[in-house]
Amino acid sequence: MIKRISWIAGISITLLSCGSDKPPLDNPARGSIVIAADESFQPLVTQLTSAYSGIYPDAHFKVVYKPEQEAINMMLRDSARLAFVTRKLTPKEQGVLNQRKIKGTTEKIANDGVALIINKANVDSLVTMNELRDVFSGKITQWSQLKGGNQGGPITLVFDNNNSSNLEFVLKTFNVDDVKGLRIFTTRSNREVIEFVRKNPSALGFIGVNWISDGDEPLSVELAKDLRVMGVSPKQNPTKRDDYFQPFQEDLGMQRYPLRRPVYILSREAHPGLGGGLINYVARDAGSLIIRKLGLWPAIPYNREINLTD
Template sequence: MTSRFLVLTGLIFGLVGCGNDKPPLDNPSQGSIVIAADESFQPLVTQLTSAYSGIYPNAHFKVVFKPEQQAINMMLHDSARLVFATRTLKPNEKGVLDQRNIKGATEKIATDGVALIINKANTDSLITMNELQSVFDGQIKLWGQLKEGNQTGPITLVFDNNNSSNLEFVLKTFNVKNVANLRIFTTHSNREVIDFVRKNPSALGFIGVNWISDSDEPLSLELAKDLRVMGVSAKPNPTKRDDYFQPFQEDLGMQRYPLRRPVYILSRETHPGLGGGLINYIARDAGSLIIGKLGLWPRIPYDRVINLTK
């Protein structure tokens, strides 16, 4: 009698399974999803997804690195589940999800900084926000025009991509409407910006700070060789070196570095899936340790409990 019941039960479940052509939904510990991210966050996203897959071997992430707008478009058109970006969705972008009855989610995970890098031969390592404004207004064109300047030649502004978050952030910060009269050069990646600056003493490069801020990562140390990271002051007339700040962790967290920006994860997930599991790990679990290790400031620091015994 028992064996007959088990056979009938198996047949019923088999028939139900045959009638369902949909693949099983992913969940926080297993499945496969696509993530899109701005290329300036490549070291950060790579380490976070690798760490999560190390905890859950059946969790698989295909990460696509694109300029920020292209990455967001991938999510809007259902080609990616999550996006790592420096901004929230614009009203028209949110409308795309609303039309599909997708609520979506936005989670701030960190504070990042755009680092200004120069060739090691260039000792002009201090600059003010007012001077940067004049550079992007076209009033300052030469290194020698800077207050602390002793480098000769024109200032060449180097970015990773025409549509990158680095370029968009800087143009918005300095209210630049037209770049036609600026000496701007774009490459294809943050790494190429680093290589260009290393070879050109007159270059001023703009990169995501996580590319060079992980002191435990050999690649990060290698990329930072033969470069200087500029100190930036928000004061119009700084009088001492302490008035300048670099885009490293404490100055990001204490909001002293002027060219700081938020890091968000944007999601279109409609069920408790793998994307939500990754977000919880990053925002509320040990993922914040990785954010801190990369030199960024996590939104929610990871609590360490230390027991002291006699």
């Protein structure tokens, strides 16, 4: 009997030692996870993750910047825990998680805008949605065809990637199915779009506004030099400058800028871990102050309590 008890105890110790080899699960204050993000949100994601790691030094994020669909695919394949994107999952994509019995979560964190940027030498800084629709239908091909246009030459449309969220959003907005007849040039990043527009007066660039909207960030200020951000009017026949809006905070928040879009965090996290901690920080804590600082409009404003005493 004594030998049998010793044999059972030995098995128990072996099982416990095997179990101890497994790394502990991450939690909101500690661990390391991979995040996939659309490249147009790089300044936003960089500041949010850096701020969170500043509060929790043992929290580590490896951020991979990809075109939106690739970022979503990384999350679905379990190559990333979270994805920063502009849309919710489709029923088919949600089905991938359902098959693995993962509910997943979707959190809207901000309202963003696709900014239209032009060379500083180009004085045609106002455009209507109807004119843009005609540009993407091929009816307007020259800057001089715009209302009050003074710039000569053809309009070159510049995007960051063939599969970028910026391009997909604009094509969907104007119901464009075929771009073969359009003068479109793609680069490899939002930064390269900015550099291309800075060198080409005939270019019309499309970027995520958070690349140039943080007036306190030296990189943002540097990137915005020698550029104009176009004002866009939803009206068919605007009569004054106030009929045009830019993709900055107030016009995003008041839903006046017509090329606005949401920012979501998609999560596949199945336990209360580091991903959930970051989401809570961004959506319900001081992270919304960073979103506001970047010139975007937070989905849930950060409430500051002020106590007044006599």
